[in-house]
Amino acid sequence: MPDGAEVSVAVLDPDSGAGAAYGTGAFDTASIVKVDILAALLLQAQDAGRSLTAAERTYATAMIEISDNDSASALWRAIGTAEGLDAANERFGLTGTAGGDGPLWGLTRTTAADQVALLRQVFVTDGSVLSEASRAYVRGLMERIADGQRWGVSAAADTAGPTAGSTWALKNGWLRRSTTGLWVVNSIGRVETGGRGCLVAVVSRGSGTQAEGIALTEAAARAAVSVVTDDTP
Numbered sequence: 001m002p003d004g005a006e007v008s009v010a011v012l013d014p015d016s017g018a019g020a021a022y023g024t025g026a027f028d029t030a031s032i033v034k035v036d037i038l039a040a041l042l043l044q045a046q047d048a049g050r051s052l053t054a055a056e057r058t059y060a061t062a063m064i065e066i067s068d069n070d071s072a073s074a075l076w077r078a079i080g081t082a083e084g085l086d087a088a089n090e091r092f093g094l095t096g097t098a099g100g101d102g103p104l105w106g107l108t109r110t111t112a113a114d115q116v117a118l119l120r121q122v123f124v125t126d127g128s129v130l131s132e133a134s135r136a137y138v139r140g141l142m143e144r145i146a147d148g149q150r151w152g153v154s155a156a157a158d159t160a161g162p163t164a165g166s167t168w169a170l171k172n173g174w175l176r177r178s179t180t181g182l183w184v185v186n187s188i189g190r191v192e193t194g195g196r197g198c199l200v201a202v203v204s205r206g207s208g209t210q211a212e213g214i215a216l217t218e219a220a221a222r223a224a225v226s227v228v229t230d231d232t233p
Contacts, residue, residue, distance in 0.1 A: 004182070005206040007216055010112035011224040012199045014124045019116075020227045022220070026096055026109040027203035030173030032186045033085075033108045034063045034072050035138065036097070036118055040079045040088035042134040064141035064171060067149060069106075076105040091129050093117050106175055115188045115201030123169075123190050123199060142169035142189060152187025153200040155218035156225040167192040174210055182206050185213025191225060198225050 008023030029036075038060050045052055052060065059075050062068035079085060082099025085108065089097050094114040100107035121128045122138045130138075149172055157167035170189030177184060188201040202220045207213035 004208075005204060005212070005216055007202065007204040007220050008112040009200070009202045009220040009224045010116045011201075011221075011228050012116050012120070013196055013228050014120065014199065015196065016228075018228045020224055021113060022224065023112065026098075026111055027186065027205055028106065028175065028177075028184045029100075029108040029110050029203075030106050030175035030184050030186055031067045031069075031072070032115065032171050032173040032188050032201075032203075033100075033105055033110070034067065034173075035122070035142070035171045035188065036085060036089065036108070036110075037072060037075050037079060037105065038064060038138055038141075039092065039118065039121060039130060039134075040085050041075055042130060042137065043088050043091065044079060044084070046131055046134060060137075061141060064138075065144050066146045067172070072105060073103060076103065081105075082108070089114075089118075092121050093127075106173070110203065112201045112203050115203070116199050119188060119190060119199040119201065123197075139169055139190075142171055145170060145172075151214050152217050153189045153191055153202060153221040154187075156193060156198070156200060156221040157191035158193050174213065176210070177205075180206075182208060183210050183213040185210060185217055187217045187221065191221075193225055194229050196229055198228055200224060 010021040012019040059071040063071040085099040096111040154168040173186040175184040202217040
């Protein structure tokens, strides 16, 4: 691990119930919060008995697939900023996440365990408050991430065999803190490996470069997934 860098990771195989975690504490989300913003928007729309508008869908696509910040800001306002996010997260079962102040959605604070709880809402039917249509919508966007952003937890997915190329769904976040010059680099998603599907969340801070942060998140994701898959018969 790079000097001074911190990382926390959580992984869950929903089918077997096997899981593992390393590290604790809350980290800045950077752009991984965009999945949470979209989930909150979809939950609010469900409550109102409506579908997303054309504009909301345009924003959602850009926010997840290419990590467009202006689109995220528009939807952050649409859900009611931190108040709306926090209300949705209470229903999602997140206990260690707090929305960022004012317009600063990227400074939402979260834990790796909470991000796995969020991923459960998107990828696991049992216990989800999101409808199947809502869950499928989020999953679809997370499977179409722009080429240059296909790093992070995807490093733990199968790279060979009949399912190669369709073995991950993810969202990454990266932010250079102006106060320190160091990087926040995070990655969340679902990966398939060895015939199993695992939900993985890695959050980190303190890397000297984005490349170091990416390498750290990928190593953490691979290690966490190997613990679960090696221990599961």
